[in-house]
Amino acid sequence: MTNKPIHTIRDGACKVSIWANPKSEGEGVWYEVTPGRTYTAASDQAKTANSFSNGDILKIAQLLEEAYRWIRDQKAKDRAAA
DSSP: SSSSSSEEETTTTEEEEEEEEEEESSSSEEEEEEEEEEOOOOSEEEESOOOHHHHOOOOOHHHHHHHHHHHHHHHHHHHHHH
């Protein structure tokens, strides 16, 4: 993975980060997503959790659907640019 996501979709504390990775054969990229929930730790540092409460599940599901559409559109742009 690259050091930073190329796109992040948020709904409150919930987020889905999209990462672009070079394909092994050197042509194009493949995408992956990381869901998370941000919170502030006792040390006042921002942290990301990868477990979700029942109130977060639907938000994460909808964010994943948005990420799917974003990646689908990005792949179409990638093909058009090639």
